[in-house]
Amino acid sequence: MGKPFRIVLLGPPNSGKGTQAERLAETLGIPSISTGEMLRAAVATGSELGKRAGEVMAKGELVDDELMAEIVSDRLAEADAQQGFILDGYPRTAPQAETLAAILERLETRLDAVLLVDADEDVLIARALGRGRSDDSEDVMRERLRVYRAKTAPLIEHYDRLGVLRSIDGNHSIEEVGRRIESALGIAGG
Numbered sequence: 001m002g003k004p005f006r007i008v009l010l011g012p013p014n015s016g017k018g019t020q021a022e023r024l025a026e027t028l029g030i031p032s033i034s035t036g037e038m039l040r041a042a043v044a045t046g047s048e049l050g051k052r053a054g055e056v057m058a059k060g061e062l063v064d065d066e067l068m069a070e071i072v073s074d075r076l077a078e079a080d081a082q083q084g085f086i087l088d089g090y091p092r093t094a095p096q097a098e099t100l101a102a103i104l105e106r107l108e109t110r111l112d113a114v115l116l117v118d119a120d121e122d123v124l125i126a127r128a129l130g131r132g133r134s135d136d137s138e139d140v141m142r143e144r145l146r147v148y149r150a151k152t153a154p155l156i157e158h159y160d161r162l163g164v165l166r167s168i169d170g171n172h173s174i175e176e177v178g179r180r181i182e183s184a185l186g187i188a189g190g
């Protein structure tokens with residue numbers, strides 16, 4: 001492939017960014033790194049850490065920034081992430097954005113793009129209820145949205161100021177959103 005891509009996918013829960021992260025990772029031949037998936041894997045092991053994270057996740061709240069910093073810096077140090085990566089679900093808070101900037105500085109690299117995938121609130125909630133994952137009851141979904149608006153949405157302006165933000169309308173089909181992402185990144189659609 002051509003240039004390495006270092007991409008963050010930003011957006012509310014159920015905006016479709018996880019699906020798009022995986023598609024794009026396949027297209028570009030780089031790993032999609034989902035912190036939510038990594039945490040769910042930790043929960044599945046039944047470890048002490050997994051139990052702690054699981055309780056926080058079940059309420060729709062955020063796992064603490066220190067633990068997330070450890071998880072993400074270890075993951076980005078792995079060999080497969082050196083030629084690019086797509087981060088799905090990190091950063092989610094201002095301190096996490098600072099941690100990511102510090103990690104990238106240490107690796108002497110920077111983000112190429114932050115893709116904001118957003119959709120209307122009724123679409124997000126309908127998708128959440130359709131999916132039926134255990135942490136997707138309507139109350140938890142609304143809490144996840146509230147946390148997103150309060151803690152994560154401010155990152156939109158932060159990355160916009162840095163000139164790396166591209167906004168994608170996530171109300172469309174998976175294929176259409178995928179096409180829009182590829183065109184925003186300037187990669188030829190297949």
Ligand code: AMP
Pocket residue numbers: 013035036037039056057058060061062063064068088089090091092096144
């Ligand atoms: P996700 O699959 O990205 O929606 O993440 C599922 C849950 O994992 C979130 O609701 C949080 O509780 C937790 N989580 C995932 N990524 C992060 C993060 N970067 N910071 C804090 N908590 C996270």
